Amino acid sequence: MVRRRTLLGGVAASGLLLGFGAIPARASLLPVRTCADWGARxxxxxxxxxxxxxxxxxVHHTATENVTDYSEAHAYAHARWIxxxxxxxxxxxxxxxxxxxxxxxFLMEGRHGSLDALHAGDRIVEGAHCPGQNSIAIGIENEGLYTTEEPRPDQWDSLVSFCVYTCEQYGIAPTEIDGHRDHYADTQCPGDKLYAALPRLRQEVARVLG
Incomplete structure (x- = not known):
């Protein structure tokens, strides 16, 4: 529980207990590391x-190794590699x-300006994560390869937390949380296991939002 509360930071303070917890009055600040935090170019x-x-x-996966280094330092290094x-x-x-x-x-800003846009709730930085969706969809990469295994609990909880806040900020319905493959035929992203978990993701986000 200490790890989860540390991860959620300001969100937990607003009453949000992730995944299987209580419905908050309002999702608050997320502990999203900025591009400056992880040393982006x-x-x-x-x-x-x-x-x-x-x-x-x-929802995407990076299709990279399912490493056992779960540290912040590794998260930052991986963001720089991407x-x-x-x-x-x-x-x-x-x-x-x-x-x-x-x-x-660990949740991190990817493209510069995305976190400010999310907090504002009225704009989007054009991305490059899915043809035809880059100006109308928020793309989140989940580190790992999820063809035969599911994300770790900490990673799953942070994905739920991110989706709750993003849905609230932008007025997105939980039913509009999709996988990369739903909008681009030439990919298996985000992997069969994570893709199969998307209905549960939508349900958990909807339950938290009430």
């Missing part, structure tokens, strides 16, 4: 901020996803 060109609310959340891959190999201006959720349950 600056974007190669300015990001595009759209004055519109996203209509859904897209950004380097997206910028140097894919030629994108920044990390493609809006947010990242590590194996240890």
């Amino acid at each position: 600056p974007p190669s060109s300015p990001t595009t901020v759209l004055r519109q609310r996203p209509v859904r959340i897209l 950004q380097d891959h997206h910028m140097d190999d894919n030629g994108w201006l920044d990390s493609g996803q809006h947010f990242t959720n590590s194996r240890g349950g």
Whole structure:
């Protein structure tokens, strides 16, 4: 319970107990680490901020090793690796996803400006996580490969917490939490196990939101 309360930070203070807990009066601040916190490079060109609310959340997995290092230091290093891959190999201006959720349950801003936009609740930074969805869907990467195993409890709890806050901020219905493969045929993301858990994710988010 100590780990969960540490993870939730300000959200727990507002009455939110994740996953199987009580319904809050209102989801509050999330402990999302900023790009500056994890040492992100600056974007190669300015990001595009759209004055519109996203209509859904897209859940991804990074399809990387299911490591047993659950530390904050590893989470930060992995975020830097993703950004380097997206910028140097894919030629994108920044990390493609809006947010990242590590194996240890550390939530991090992905593309610069995404956290400020989320807190404002009235805008979205255009991403690069799914063709046709980058200006209307919030993309969250979950570190790991979830074809044959499910996310760890800490990672699952932080995903629920993130979705609760994001749905509330943007007025997104829990039914609009989808997998990457729902909107892009040429992928198995977020893996069969995590994809099969999405109905439970929607239910848990809906229960917390009441």
